[in-house]
Amino acid sequence: MIPLNLLPGFAHWGARLDELAARPEALWIHGPAGGGASTLAAGLAEQRRGTWKDAETAAEGTAWLAAHRGGIVAARVPPPPGAACLELRLPSVEEHPEAIPALLQALAAEEGLDGPLPPALAALPCPGNLRELRNRIVRWKLLRQAPEAAPPGPPRFEAEDLATNLHDLERFLLHRALRRAYGNRVEAAARLGVSRRQLYLLIRRHGDPVRGEPGAGDLPHRLRKRRPAQNSSPGPEAR
Known part of the structure; x- marks a missing residue:
């Protein structure tokens, strides 16, 4: 304890x-x-x-x-x-990140781990709090896996149409969930609030950055039926 x-x-x-x-x-x-x-x-x-x-x-x-x-x-x-x-x-670890190093050392001692821990184990965000820190220690002990750095910030929405922006946001959220779950797809599905079948459809479309699997490039129906001109900014004559 x-x-x-x-x-x-x-x-x-x-x-x-x-x-x-x-x-x-x-x-x-x-x-x-x-x-x-x-x-x-x-x-x-x-x-x-x-x-x-x-x-x-x-x-x-x-x-x-x-x-x-x-x-x-x-x-x-x-x-x-x-x-x-x-x-x-009780507050979260993100409210008091200064507690994370000592927590990691205590959890490592419980698992019989000696020596320095990789700084990535203390990375924020940490939405699972103590439970997530424990999972990080166990994965480091058994698999030498540390959390992968997430891409900086949400995507920049250059297109103006909703379908393209939703597609880009979907990919960002999927990849972030997979990274935070160390590639554990059951955990990633739970983080996203989708079924495992829905998760596999998303991975087929966008790929899995943890396992190095590229996406198949499948586009949702709402994007396939759009004309290229609909993704561009209006010209001066339309303003």
Whole structure:
């Protein structure tokens, strides 16, 4: 388990931990996915000699607290207004990037890794927070894979028609998701919010930069039916 004092933002909320552990009230800890809410809930529950619950929704957490007085809920969402509990919000690692080096060292020690780590493992963005940092360590240990640098910024939309711009944005988002997932296509599909079948159609069209697979160049129907002139800027006579 990650030491609590390494969690992002500990310098801001850590001073309250002893008091929170001693209080009899229910506690609701929330923060971004993989941000350490479950880790902290488990640690505080152990100090209280009580129970805790990972809740997917506010309704689930509220129902559980009603049956477990003084329990601790870990969730991604804050408690509903008027909930009879104390509240603690945990920040993301992107809000406190200074926490990343120590977190990586702790995770590397858990995996038995010695020696310096590649700087790329600490690169932002890190949307998966502690979970993503752990995945980076495991992939580095097993495969010597580090996150690939993403292309700088979103594409520049030179064309004026919507179809061309959507095509370019689609390619950018696909390639970014594949890089952040180290080529793991199940994870990339989850990041994009598409099915695996949809992901493979996108990869066929745009390629996979992680595996070095070129795209087939297939264009969506909305682009195939366009005339070349429709992608150009209007001339002076049209203005």
